[in-house]
Amino acid sequence: MDLCRFFQTFTPAQQPTNLREFVAPSVTPPVYSAGSRKHTIADAVLGTGRYHTHQRQRVCSAKATSTQRSSPFSTLLDWGQQGATKLSRGLQPFPAGFPAGPSGDQALQLLADPLGYLDRITQQYGPVVGLVLGGEYVVVVADVAAARTVLQDQTGLFVKEGTAFLPGSSLAGNGLLVSDGPVWRRQRQLSNPAFRTAAVQAYAKAMAASAQRLVSETWQGSRERDVYADFNALSLQITMEALFGVDLPPREGRQVTEAVKAAFDYFSQRGASSMVVPEWVPTPVNVQFNAAIITLNRLVYGMISQRRMQLRQQPHPPVCLLEELITATDERGQGMEDEALRDELMTLLIAGQETAAIALTWTCAYLAHNPAAQDSIAAEVQQHLHGQPPSYSNIRGLVGVESALLEGMRLKPPAFIVGRCVSRPTELASCRLPAGTTILVSPYILHRLPGRWRDAAAFQPDRWHHQLQESSGAMGLLPKLAATGAYLPFGAGPRSCIGTGFAMMEASIILAAILQRYQLKPSRVQPSFPTADPQITLRPQEIVTLSVESRP
Numbered sequence: 001m002d003l004c005r006f007f008q009t010f011t012p013a014q015q016p017t018n019l020r021e022f023v024a025p026s027v028t029p030p031v032y033s034a035g036s037r038k039h040t041i042a043d044a045v046l047g048t049g050r051y052h053t054h055q056r057q058r059v060c061s062a063k064a065t066s067t068q069r070s071s072p073f074s075t076l077l078d079w080g081q082q083g084a085t086k087l088s089r090g091l092q093p094f095p096a097g098f099p100a101g102p103s104g105d106q107a108l109q110l111l112a113d114p115l116g117y118l119d120r121i122t123q124q125y126g127p128v129v130g131l132v133l134g135g136e137y138v139v140v141v142a143d144v145a146a147a148r149t150v151l152q153d154q155t156g157l158f159v160k161e162g163t164a165f166l167p168g169s170s171l172a173g174n175g176l177l178v179s180d181g182p183v184w185r186r187q188r189q190l191s192n193p194a195f196r197t198a199a200v201q202a203y204a205k206a207m208a209a210s211a212q213r214l215v216s217e218t219w220q221g222s223r224e225r226d227v228y229a230d231f232n233a234l235s236l237q238i239t240m241e242a243l244f245g246v247d248l249p250p251r252e253g254r255q256v257t258e259a260v261k262a263a264f265d266y267f268s269q270r271g272a273s274s275m276v277v278p279e280w281v282p283t284p285v286n287v288q289f290n291a292a293i294i295t296l297n298r299l300v301y302g303m304i305s306q307r308r309m310q311l312r313q314q315p316h317p318p319v320c321l322l323e324e325l326i327t328a329t330d331e332r333g334q335g336m337e338d339e340a341l342r343d344e345l346m347t348l349l350i351a352g353q354e355t356a357a358i359a360l361t362w363t364c365a366y367l368a369h370n371p372a373a374q375d376s377i378a379a380e381v382q383q384h385l386h387g388q389p390p391s392y393s394n395i396r397g398l399v400g401v402e403s404a405l406l407e408g409m410r411l412k413p414p415a416f417i418v419g420r421c422v423s424r425p426t427e428l429a430s431c432r433l434p435a436g437t438t439i440l441v442s443p444y445i446l447h448r449l450p451g452r453w454r455d456a457a458a459f460q461p462d463r464w465h466h467q468l469q470e471s472s473g474a475m476g477l478l479p480k481l482a483a484t485g486a487y488l489p490f491g492a493g494p495r496s497c498i499g500t501g502f503a504m505m506e507a508s509i510i511l512a513a514i515l516q517r518y519q520l521k522p523s524r525v526q527p528s529f530p531t532a533d534p535q536i537t538l539r540p541q542e543i544v545t546l547s548v549e550s551r552p
């Protein structure tokens, strides 16, 4: 990777928003406000992203937008000026009161080894480090109190809008992950019911059925499996069923799955590439990606209108997330418009799919390399479930399974960095931060602070037993830990993960189903522990092959 990758993210202001605007303006009416396009660390964290910082203007006309575009010349000039400002930052001293940190632009060093770099600078400069990265002022936060201040802010001081780095995407539009202010508040309020316990209980049926298919069909007769690939396929299937219901017509289901896969492939390629070409540039890969977006839009808008009609003609309690979101209303009795629904559905697909697969992959890899811990958890599963398949009704109380997942996410948090932007000048940890500074809170470092965690680098699921028992399980414990700022796999504060209950239920059911039937061991072809590949999320670098032996 090189500096190009960073500089490629500083796309010119007011460019055409994406290929869709050129090739298929009628598929959806994406009418955007003019304004500079910045990127959000939500992209970095969860593989998604808003296309630019300004909220979409859903009401203004396309004509208005097109007249607001600047000429290619002024765009280029603007871009040049922005580039020059950013370049000069790496050469200048930090602003007065800015946190101490290494001098010079650190983009190359960070990109060469992100986890090692975060570790090194926080050891060298302390838990709040100032940097220039790709011409942006950045503060890395690995201090519990400062992380709390940033993530639990309710005053609009630390926001998502304007957070630097990594290109955004038209895939998730302006969904929950990236929106801010009143738009986010309303969308979160409307989405919350879809994630309450009762709703998660309904999705658990799909989780349990999919987990059984994995262990009794997919893995049946296998000696070794690429668990990362299996968990990705499984969590996509589960999320699709939860979103659209099990009665999703097979043809449409297949088409959506294929389009989502194409979009995900695009993100992995982009993550692994040193050059990030903006989505609107018609490279072959971008054309493919944008075609996938067009397919997704057609299908998703089709499903939205079909479900709306069904609910109107035959009112019934919601059976899937889409119906939950369609029926949700705010205090004025208003629901979500189609475009907002589409953005939320795509956001949930992206935010929910890969993160859960990564968490399961790392946890299974750790268990394979820690046979004693695995055997004791497997014994608990046998004892607790009495041979019944894991499901919503019997999964509670499996302390070992929850401990393994919490410990896996402690050492390898799928969202290893969470980002915010300082909206107005402020102080943090006695340092002064100018508006526009990007804050990177690092759960990865926080989860390994030697003063907080005994044997911080070791996989020891039993460290969680007592706390889990005291809090009646992970869903009781996680909010308490998030409030301290010390354990943040699902973030903290108002923007914490809406899918925490969904993810914990899904991962617990799948892990219990696996340990009930199989013993995981390092594979002969890949005996060493998988290496992390911190791209957008903390995914494994390669295929994760584990030996899967049936338990007697």
Ligand code: HEM
Binding pocket: 042, 045, 176, 177, 178, 188, 239, 347, 348, 349, 351, 352, 353, 355, 356, 359, 413, 414, 415, 418, 419, 488, 489, 490, 491, 492, 494, 495, 496, 497, 498, 499, 500, 502, 503
């Ligand atoms: C192990 C699995 C998961 C992990 C580790 C994870 C992690 C996170 C984190 C750290 C955040 C906060 C980001 C920030 O503060 O900027 C977040 C937000 C979010 N997550 Fe998850 N997530 C997981 C699963 C899911 C699932 C299953 C869904 C939905 C089906 C989901 C939907 C979302 C959404 C919509 C947000 C944005 C919430 C908001 O800003 O209001 N996540 N997730």
